[in-house]
Amino acid sequence: xxxxxxxxxxxxxxxxxxxxxxxxxxxxxxxxxxxxxxxxxxxxxxxxxxxxxxxxxxxxxxxxxxxxxxxxxxxxxxxxxxxxxxxxxxxxxxxxxxxxxxxxxxxxxxxxxxxxxxxxxxxxxxxxxxxxxxxxxxxxxxxxxxxxxxxxxxxxxxxxxxxxxxxxxxxxxxxxxxxxxxxxxxxxxx
Ligand SMILES: Nc1ncnc2c1ncn2[C@@H]1O[C@H](COP(=O)(O)OP(=O)(O)O)[C@@H](O)[C@H]1O
Ligand SMILES: O=C(O)C1=C[C@@H](OP(=O)(O)O)[C@@H](O)[C@H](O)C1
Ligand SMILES: [Mg+2]
Numbered sequence: 001x002x003x004x005x006x007x008x009x010x011x012x013x014x015x016x017x018x019x020x021x022x023x024x025x026x027x028x029x030x031x032x033x034x035x036x037x038x039x040x041x042x043x044x045x046x047x048x049x050x051x052x053x054x055x056x057x058x059x060x061x062x063x064x065x066x067x068x069x070x071x072x073x074x075x076x077x078x079x080x081x082x083x084x085x086x087x088x089x090x091x092x093x094x095x096x097x098x099x100x101x102x103x104x105x106x107x108x109x110x111x112x113x114x115x116x117x118x119x120x121x122x123x124x125x126x127x128x129x130x131x132x133x134x135x136x137x138x139x140x141x142x143x144x145x146x147x148x149x150x151x152x153x154x155x156x157x158x159x160x161x162x163x164x165x166x167x168x169x170x171x172x173x174x175x176x177x178x179x180x181x182x183x184x185x186x187x188x189x190x
Pocket of ligand 1: 016017018019020021022023024025084117160161162165
Protein backbone atom coordinates (compact mmCIF):
# COMPACT_ATOMS: atom_id res chain seq x y z
CA UNK A 1 0.00 0.00 0.00
CA UNK A 2 1.18 3.52 -0.76
CA UNK A 3 2.90 5.32 2.14
CA UNK A 4 0.39 8.18 2.05
CA UNK A 5 -2.51 5.75 2.53
CA UNK A 6 -0.70 3.93 5.29
CA UNK A 7 -0.22 7.19 7.16
CA UNK A 8 -4.00 7.65 7.19
CA UNK A 9 -3.69 11.44 7.23
CA UNK A 10 -1.68 11.60 10.43
CA UNK A 11 0.53 14.71 10.64
CA UNK A 12 4.30 14.51 10.51
CA UNK A 13 6.14 16.85 12.87
CA UNK A 14 9.79 17.59 12.12
CA UNK A 15 11.86 18.44 15.19
CA UNK A 16 15.55 19.13 15.64
CA UNK A 17 18.12 21.82 16.16
CA UNK A 18 18.11 25.17 14.42
CA UNK A 19 19.57 24.64 10.97
CA UNK A 20 18.76 20.94 10.84
CA UNK A 21 16.58 21.52 7.77
CA UNK A 22 13.08 21.19 9.21
CA UNK A 23 11.73 24.03 7.06
CA UNK A 24 13.61 23.07 3.91
CA UNK A 25 13.04 19.31 4.09
CA UNK A 26 9.48 19.73 5.30
CA UNK A 27 8.48 21.46 2.07
CA UNK A 28 10.01 18.66 -0.03
CA UNK A 29 8.38 15.94 2.08
CA UNK A 30 4.94 17.60 1.99
CA UNK A 31 5.05 17.84 -1.78
CA UNK A 32 6.10 14.23 -2.14
CA UNK A 33 3.38 13.00 0.23
CA UNK A 34 0.67 15.23 -1.20
CA UNK A 35 0.33 16.78 2.26
CA UNK A 36 -0.02 20.44 3.21
CA UNK A 37 2.97 22.21 4.74
CA UNK A 38 3.01 24.41 7.84
CA UNK A 39 6.00 26.06 9.48
CA UNK A 40 5.16 27.17 13.01
CA UNK A 41 7.67 30.05 12.86
CA UNK A 42 6.20 31.25 9.56
CA UNK A 43 2.67 31.24 11.02
CA UNK A 44 3.83 33.27 14.03
CA UNK A 45 5.65 35.74 11.76
CA UNK A 46 2.61 36.11 9.57
CA UNK A 47 0.10 36.51 12.38
CA UNK A 48 2.25 38.96 14.35
CA UNK A 49 3.64 40.77 11.31
CA UNK A 50 7.03 40.68 13.04
CA UNK A 51 10.13 38.57 12.53
CA UNK A 52 11.03 35.93 15.15
CA UNK A 53 14.04 38.08 16.02
CA UNK A 54 11.81 41.12 16.67
CA UNK A 55 9.38 39.11 18.81
CA UNK A 56 12.27 37.82 20.96
CA UNK A 57 13.73 41.33 21.26
CA UNK A 58 10.48 43.17 22.04
CA UNK A 59 8.35 40.61 23.88
CA UNK A 60 10.92 38.05 25.04
CA UNK A 61 11.35 34.32 24.62
CA UNK A 62 8.56 33.32 27.04
CA UNK A 63 6.03 35.22 24.97
CA UNK A 64 7.33 33.60 21.78
CA UNK A 65 6.94 30.16 23.41
CA UNK A 66 3.28 30.95 24.18
CA UNK A 67 2.64 31.88 20.56
CA UNK A 68 4.43 28.73 19.44
CA UNK A 69 2.25 26.62 21.71
CA UNK A 70 -0.94 28.24 20.42
CA UNK A 71 0.06 27.60 16.82
CA UNK A 72 0.96 23.97 17.56
CA UNK A 73 -2.36 23.40 19.36
CA UNK A 74 -4.25 24.79 16.37
CA UNK A 75 -2.22 22.87 13.80
CA UNK A 76 -2.66 19.59 15.66
CA UNK A 77 -6.41 19.75 15.09
CA UNK A 78 -5.80 19.33 11.34
CA UNK A 79 -4.67 16.29 9.33
CA UNK A 80 -2.54 15.62 6.25
CA UNK A 81 0.14 18.13 7.27
CA UNK A 82 3.90 18.12 7.41
CA UNK A 83 4.77 20.55 10.21
CA UNK A 84 8.20 22.16 10.46
CA UNK A 85 8.47 23.14 14.11
CA UNK A 86 10.85 25.62 15.73
CA UNK A 87 13.86 23.93 17.36
CA UNK A 88 12.63 24.73 20.88
CA UNK A 89 9.17 23.20 20.55
CA UNK A 90 10.35 20.08 22.39
CA UNK A 91 11.00 22.09 25.58
CA UNK A 92 7.38 22.02 26.74
CA UNK A 93 5.62 18.88 27.93
CA UNK A 94 2.28 20.33 26.83
CA UNK A 95 3.71 20.67 23.33
CA UNK A 96 4.56 16.95 23.42
CA UNK A 97 0.91 16.15 24.07
CA UNK A 98 0.11 17.86 20.75
CA UNK A 99 3.09 16.39 18.90
CA UNK A 100 1.98 12.92 19.98
CA UNK A 101 -1.16 13.29 17.86
CA UNK A 102 1.15 12.70 14.93
CA UNK A 103 4.48 11.16 14.03
CA UNK A 104 7.50 13.01 15.39
CA UNK A 105 10.66 12.85 13.31
CA UNK A 106 14.01 14.13 14.58
CA UNK A 107 16.36 15.46 11.93
CA UNK A 108 19.66 14.76 13.68
CA UNK A 109 22.44 16.78 12.09
CA UNK A 110 26.04 16.94 13.41
CA UNK A 111 26.95 20.22 15.11
CA UNK A 112 29.79 20.81 12.62
CA UNK A 113 27.26 20.77 9.76
CA UNK A 114 24.92 23.10 11.65
CA UNK A 115 27.84 25.50 12.14
CA UNK A 116 28.48 25.61 8.41
CA UNK A 117 24.83 26.21 7.63
CA UNK A 118 24.30 28.87 10.29
CA UNK A 119 27.64 30.71 10.15
CA UNK A 120 26.12 33.74 8.44
CA UNK A 121 22.73 33.59 10.17
CA UNK A 122 21.47 36.83 11.66
CA UNK A 123 17.85 35.80 12.18
CA UNK A 124 17.97 33.22 14.97
CA UNK A 125 17.93 35.17 18.23
CA UNK A 126 19.34 32.34 20.34
CA UNK A 127 22.55 32.23 18.28
CA UNK A 128 23.61 35.83 18.37
CA UNK A 129 25.76 36.07 21.51
CA UNK A 130 28.28 33.28 22.12
CA UNK A 131 30.64 31.72 19.57
CA UNK A 132 28.37 29.63 17.36
CA UNK A 133 29.79 26.15 17.96
CA UNK A 134 29.85 26.63 21.74
CA UNK A 135 26.26 27.85 21.74
CA UNK A 136 25.00 25.01 19.56
CA UNK A 137 26.76 22.44 21.74
CA UNK A 138 25.14 23.96 24.80
CA UNK A 139 21.65 23.96 23.29
CA UNK A 140 22.09 20.40 22.04
CA UNK A 141 23.21 19.26 25.49
CA UNK A 142 20.02 20.76 26.97
CA UNK A 143 17.74 19.24 24.35
CA UNK A 144 19.30 15.98 23.23
CA UNK A 145 17.16 13.80 25.51
CA UNK A 146 14.03 15.64 24.34
CA UNK A 147 14.74 15.22 20.64
CA UNK A 148 15.46 11.56 21.37
CA UNK A 149 11.81 11.13 22.38
CA UNK A 150 10.83 11.38 18.70
CA UNK A 151 9.21 8.37 17.06
CA UNK A 152 11.91 8.32 14.41
CA UNK A 153 15.47 9.65 14.26
CA UNK A 154 16.98 10.38 10.87
CA UNK A 155 20.74 10.80 11.13
CA UNK A 156 21.84 13.22 8.44
CA UNK A 157 25.24 13.40 6.78
CA UNK A 158 26.88 16.54 5.49
CA UNK A 159 26.33 15.52 1.86
CA UNK A 160 22.61 14.71 2.23
CA UNK A 161 20.61 17.11 0.09
CA UNK A 162 17.01 17.91 1.16
CA UNK A 163 15.81 15.41 -1.48
CA UNK A 164 18.11 12.75 -0.02
CA UNK A 165 16.89 13.44 3.52
CA UNK A 166 13.37 13.06 2.21
CA UNK A 167 14.28 9.71 0.58
CA UNK A 168 15.77 8.48 3.84
CA UNK A 169 12.66 9.50 5.75
CA UNK A 170 10.47 7.84 3.16
CA UNK A 171 12.35 4.58 3.58
CA UNK A 172 12.34 4.74 7.39
CA UNK A 173 8.72 5.74 8.00
CA UNK A 174 7.14 2.32 7.32
CA UNK A 175 9.25 0.83 10.13
CA UNK A 176 7.22 2.74 12.71
CA UNK A 177 3.80 2.16 11.14
CA UNK A 178 1.57 -0.79 11.97
CA UNK A 179 2.32 -3.72 9.68
CA UNK A 180 -0.17 -4.03 6.84
CA UNK A 181 -1.84 -7.33 5.99
CA UNK A 182 0.50 -8.02 3.07
CA UNK A 183 3.58 -7.51 5.35
CA UNK A 184 2.38 -10.04 7.90
CA UNK A 185 3.64 -13.62 7.64
CA UNK A 186 0.99 -16.02 6.28
CA UNK A 187 -1.07 -17.68 9.02
CA UNK A 188 -0.27 -21.33 9.76
CA UNK A 189 -3.21 -23.59 9.02
CA UNK A 190 -4.66 -24.96 12.26
N1 LIG B 1 19.99 18.95 3.46
C1 LIG B 1 20.53 20.17 3.39
N2 LIG B 1 21.70 20.35 2.77
C2 LIG B 1 22.27 21.57 2.72
N3 LIG B 1 21.75 22.69 3.25
C3 LIG B 1 20.58 22.57 3.87
C4 LIG B 1 19.90 21.31 3.99
N4 LIG B 1 18.76 21.49 4.67
C5 LIG B 1 18.73 22.81 4.98
N5 LIG B 1 19.81 23.46 4.50
C6 LIG B 1 20.14 24.89 4.65
O1 LIG B 1 20.38 25.12 6.04
C7 LIG B 1 19.80 26.34 6.46
C8 LIG B 1 18.81 26.06 7.58
O2 LIG B 1 17.73 25.26 7.04
P1 LIG B 1 16.27 25.34 7.63
O3 LIG B 1 15.42 24.49 6.76
O4 LIG B 1 15.86 26.77 7.80
O5 LIG B 1 16.48 24.67 9.04
P2 LIG B 1 15.55 24.70 10.33
O6 LIG B 1 14.16 25.02 9.87
O7 LIG B 1 15.68 23.34 10.89
O8 LIG B 1 16.15 25.76 11.21
C9 LIG B 1 19.16 26.97 5.20
O9 LIG B 1 20.09 27.89 4.66
C10 LIG B 1 18.97 25.79 4.27
O10 LIG B 1 19.04 26.18 2.92
O1 LIG C 1 15.69 26.37 18.69
C1 LIG C 1 14.99 27.34 19.05
O2 LIG C 1 14.72 27.58 20.23
C2 LIG C 1 14.44 28.23 17.99
C3 LIG C 1 14.44 27.81 16.68
C4 LIG C 1 13.98 28.64 15.57
O3 LIG C 1 13.41 27.84 14.53
P1 LIG C 1 14.30 26.86 13.61
O4 LIG C 1 14.59 25.62 14.40
O5 LIG C 1 13.43 26.60 12.42
O6 LIG C 1 15.54 27.59 13.27
C5 LIG C 1 12.92 29.63 16.06
O7 LIG C 1 11.75 28.95 16.45
C6 LIG C 1 13.45 30.42 17.23
O8 LIG C 1 14.53 31.20 16.75
C7 LIG C 1 13.87 29.54 18.40
MG1 LIG D 1 12.73 26.45 10.49
